[in-house]
Amino acid sequence: MDSWSVPPVPSLPGVSRGLDLYDTATGTVRPTEPGPVARMYVCGITPYDATHMGHAATYVAFDIVQRVWLDAGHDVHYVQNVTDIDDPLLERAVATGQDWRVIADRETALFREDMSALNVIPPRDYLGAVESIPSVARYVEDLQVKGAVYAVDDDLYFSVHADPRFGTVANLDEAQMIAEFAERGGDPDRPGKRHPLDCLVWQDARPDEPAWDTPLGHGRPGWHIECVAIALDTLGMTIDVQGGGSDLAFPHHEMGASEAQVLTGEWPYARHYAHAGMVAWQGHKMSKSRGNLVFVSQLRHEGHDPAAIRLALLAHHYRSNWAWTEHGLTGAEERLALWQRAVARPAGTDAAPVIARVREHLSNDMQCPSALDVIDAWAMEQQSGTGTDPQAPGLIAEMCDALLGVRLLP
Ligand code: 5CA
Numbered sequence: 001m002d003s004w005s006v007p008p009v010p011s012l013p014g015v016s017r018g019l020d021l022y023d024t025a026t027g028t029v030r031p032t033e034p035g036p037v038a039r040m041y042v043c044g045i046t047p048y049d050a051t052h053m054g055h056a057a058t059y060v061a062f063d064i065v066q067r068v069w070l071d072a073g074h075d076v077h078y079v080q081n082v083t084d085i086d087d088p089l090l091e092r093a094v095a096t097g098q099d100w101r102v103i104a105d106r107e108t109a110l111f112r113e114d115m116s117a118l119n120v121i122p123p124r125d126y127l128g129a130v131e132s133i134p135s136v137a138r139y140v141e142d143l144q145v146k147g148a149v150y151a152v153d154d155d156l157y158f159s160v161h162a163d164p165r166f167g168t169v170a171n172l173d174e175a176q177m178i179a180e181f182a183e184r185g186g187d188p189d190r191p192g193k194r195h196p197l198d199c200l201v202w203q204d205a206r207p208d209e210p211a212w213d214t215p216l217g218h219g220r221p222g223w224h225i226e227c228v229a230i231a232l233d234t235l236g237m238t239i240d241v242q243g244g245g246s247d248l249a250f251p252h253h254e255m256g257a258s259e260a261q262v263l264t265g266e267w268p269y270a271r272h273y274a275h276a277g278m279v280a281w282q283g284h285k286m287s288k289s290r291g292n293l294v295f296v297s298q299l300r301h302e303g304h305d306p307a308a309i310r311l312a313l314l315a316h317h318y319r320s321n322w323a324w325t326e327h328g329l330t331g332a333e334e335r336l337a338l339w340q341r342a343v344a345r346p347a348g349t350d351a352a353p354v355i356a357r358v359r360e361h362l363s364n365d366m367q368c369p370s371a372l373d374v375i376d377a378w379a380m381e382q383q384s385g386t387g388t389d390p391q392a393p394g395l396i397a398e399m400c401d402a403l404l405g406v407r408l409l410p
């Protein structure tokens with residue numbers, strides 16, 4: 001599937017110490033220790049509606065991961081999926097009378113536009129569930145060979161306990177797991193399952209639903225195995241970061257990790273499981289199913305500068321849950337204007353210590369709000385006009401672009 005175009009990323013003087021990142025599995029902030037090529041998989045959208053601020057916050061957070069790694073001298077292999085066949089898409093198709101493929105193509109195109117406008121560096125591999133079906137079928141056959149799959153009617157389930165480490169990503173007790181599984185698309189109560197938490201890896205064709213012919217029969221993939229197949233095909237085992245919003249820690253990342261660990265006999269699937277907090281609006285987590293949404297495209301069409309939208313997102317630590325407000329966007333617009341005026345001056349105070357402080361905040365589990373404060377202080381000082389270094393404004397602008405993805409100069 002086509003991704004979007006790669007924006008220029010300036011390189012900066014000085015050195016970064018790399019990235020420490022919170023890992024859900026261990027509950028600690030630990031150094032990421034990628035090799036020359038850092039490998040990251042971030043779960044992509046289910047394209048049945050437009051990109052909202054919650055999606056944008058999550059993808060901007062992982063864009064900062066990529067930017068900090070690039071600044072630390074790594075090549076980054078970033079992979080993302082598009083869940084372009086799943087129940088919510090089919091439900092939306094029935095509700096609107098549109099073909100599910102038309103909806104998926106249209107919303108994926110809009111997502112690319114939104115990501116491009118927000119200056120998000122695209123994934124190197126951008127893969128859809130539909131185009132990955134042959135690969136999913138091979139992995140499911142492999143799980144069958146390993147004795148980790150059984151049938152319920154003509155659907156296939158993965159025995160999550162085939163992985164002795166099942167449960168060590170989200171660290172929930174069984175009652176919590178069952179409750180969250182039921183809430184997030186799982187089917188703990190289906191009769192015939194050997195364990196309530198076992199998850200669907202292949203769904204036999206249902207009347208009036210799309211299905212594909214594979215050696216497993218006529219049907220479509222389960223959700224978790226889609227991401228595992230794409231990640232293993234492109235990145236292989238033991239990726240540096242598996243990312244997504246915190247609503248994916250369980251069941252999605254837990255079950256995906258177990259599928260991959262049983263498939264390969266290796267551990268861990270990912271060195272870090274990183275999760276962005278949930279963005280709320282009108283008192284609830286923004287969600288397509290609830291319909292309480294603020295869309296990136298709508299704000300863009302109203303004339304809001306995407307750099308300000310990005311700054312509004314970066315004003316919150318990526319792991320916190322927070323609520324979108326118009327006030328937050330206004331504040332970001334004022335901050336953007338302040339920064340633009342500051343870098344437009346012919347000279348400024350030395351940029352090197354500012355860059356060092358911003359780097360340090362970002363290296364420390366991406367403390368973006370603190371990084372913004374450092375730049376605010378430099379920009380305020382600019383108003384006094386005392387700085388004499390003619391290189392400083394340009395360097396600060398390049399830093400904002402490279403590390404935060406906020407472009408200040410046209
Ligand atoms: N296609 C699957 C992942 S394989 C999926 O969860 N799609 S999604 O469209 O529902 O969400 C896309 C990404 O946005 C996921 O990482 C999800 O965790 C994140 N996300 C969804 N809602 C919010 C929200 N309100 N705040 C922050 N992130 C969110």
Ligand code: ZN
Nearest residue numbers: 043044227252
């Ligand atoms: Zn996923």
